[in-house]
Amino acid sequence: MKIDKSKKFLIVGLGLLGGSYAQALSDQGYYVTAITKERASIEYALEHKLIAKGSDFVDEELIKEADIIVFALYPHVFVEWIEEYGNLIKPKTVVTDVTGVKGCIVYKIQALLPEGVEFISAHPMAGKETSGVENADKSIFANANYIIVPTEKNSLDTVELCGDLGETLGFREISVLSPEKHDKMIAFLSQLTHCIAVSLMYACDEPDLERYTGDSFRDLTRIANINDSMWSELFLSNRETLLAEMDNYRKAFDKLYDTIKNENREEMREMMRLSTARRKKFNKPKKAGAEL
C-alpha cells in the first residue's frame, strides 16, 4: 500500500540515492524537504522541484515537521550525525536509511535514538556508476529489490510502513532480512562482485586492450568504475563477512584453475554445467523493456 499523502518527508544527505528518493516522492505529490552539506545540492534540488524546502545546516524546523526521516549518508557519517543531532528528532518520527551494510549500523542507531523514535533500516538495491544529486533518477528503483532489515526492537506497524515506502518508491520486490543475513548476502552479491571487477581491471596492464574487447569484459568491469571512498568504507564495515565470501569464491576459482592445469575436461564441464543451471534462476523477471 502506498504511504498516506499527508506524511512529510525529510531526506538527510542529497546524493544520488537521497536525490532519487526526493524525486520519486515529490513527483507523486508528497511534501519533501532536505538537509545536506552542500549549498549547491540544495539549490539544484529546489530548482528541479525535488524538494519543497532545504537547508545546508541542521535546521531544527525541518526535523520537527518531518514524520519520516530518510538518512542517505555514508555509514560513519550517519552514526556521527545521530550521535550529535539525534536528540532533535521528535517522538513518533520514523527514521529509515539506505545504508549498504547493516550489522555495524542498525543496533547502534537504535540504541542512540531518543525514546519514541523508531529506526527501521532498509537497503534499496539500486544505484548507478555516478554520484551526486544531479544524477538523481527515480527510474533506478523500477525492477530493483528493496530489503527491509528489522531487529526485534521494531514494531510490526513500522516494518509495514517501511515496506509501503519501498512500494511508494516503485521497487519491484520487497523482502525482509535480519541484519546478519543481509550482510552475508550483500558480501556475496554486491561486495564480492565489486572486488572481482576492481581486481580484473587492476590486472589489466596491457595498453590498447579496449580495441579488442567484447561485451563480456565490459559487463564484468562496468562496476570497476567505483567510488573509492564509499566502497572502501562498505568493505571495511563488513570486513569479516566479506573476507569469508572472498575465500569461498577463491576456492571455486582455484578448483577451475586446477581442472585447466590438469586438463581435467570432464570436471571442468561439470563446473560449467552447474554454473549454467544456477545462472538461470537469476534471469530478470520479464517486464516491458527489461533485459535478461
Add this chain to the structure above:
Amino acid sequence: MKIDKSKKFLIVGLGLLGGSYAQALSDQGYYVTAITKERASIEYALEHKLIAKGSDFVDEELIKEADIIVFALYPHVFVEWIEEYGNLIKPKTVVTDVTGVKGCIVYKIQALLPEGVEFISAHPMAGKETSGVENADKSIFANANYIIVPTEKNSLDTVELCGDLGETLGFREISVLSPEKHDKMIAFLSQLTHCIAVSLMYACDEPDLERYTGDSFRDLTRIANINDSMWSELFLSNRETLLAEMDNYRKAFDKLYDTIKNENREEMREMMRLSTARRKKFNKPKKAGAEL
C-alpha cells in the same frame, strides 16, 4: 571496402555464428551456400533465406563453386575436416574461420591446405548466450570487434579481403594481430572473464539469492550461462596462456584481499582509483542506442 557482389560464399558449420554470417551476407544479395551436419539446420536456413543451397554431407559441388569458404566449427572439428576434405578445395579459394583460439589452429591449417588455397584466420568477437542457427542474428556484429590474424604466409591482398569481409558483415572495428598476441589478449579479455563468471556461480550455493540481487551480480554472471563443450575446448586449446592470465588476476585479487584483511584503507582506495581510471577507456564509443 565491401566485397565484390560476384563472390560466392560457402559456410561450413551452421551454428549461431555461421548462421549469422549467412544471414548478413544473403540479406545483402551475396550467393551463400552451407554444409553442416544437421539436416534440420539446412532446412531452417533455406526456409529463412539464410542460404541459397545447402547440404548435410560434404558436397563437392558446393566446395568447387565457392570463392570464399568460412569455417564456423569447433577447433578440433575444423582441423579434422581439413585433414579429411581439404584436398577438395580448388586453387584460388580463400579460406577463413571464426575460431576463438589461433596459435593451435592457424599454422596447422595453413600447412594442411593444398597449394594455391590461402587460409586467412579471423576472429569475429561477437556472440550470444544461445547457440544454433535458429538464433542467427546479424545484428550481433554491429558495434563489435573483428580481428584478422595473419601469418607471414599470407598475402597482403588476402589480408585486405578478410578485412573487407569484416566490413561487409558490419563490424565496428577491424584490427590485425599475430596468433600469439591474439591468444594472450583473448585469454585475458574473454577466457578469464568466463572463468570468473563460472567460479562465482559455482561458489553461489545459498538458495534464494536471486530474490536480493542487483544488476552488478547479473552483469558479472551473464556469461556463466556457458556452452561447456565449446568453452572447455577453447580453454584447453589455450591452456598455458590462460593459466598465466589467471595467475596474474589472482595476484590482483589476493592483493585486494590483503588490503581488506589488514584494514589498509589507503592502498585499497588506490587500487579502486586505478581501476576506475583504467575502466574509462573501455566505455563503448557512443552510437545510436549504444550503452556504455
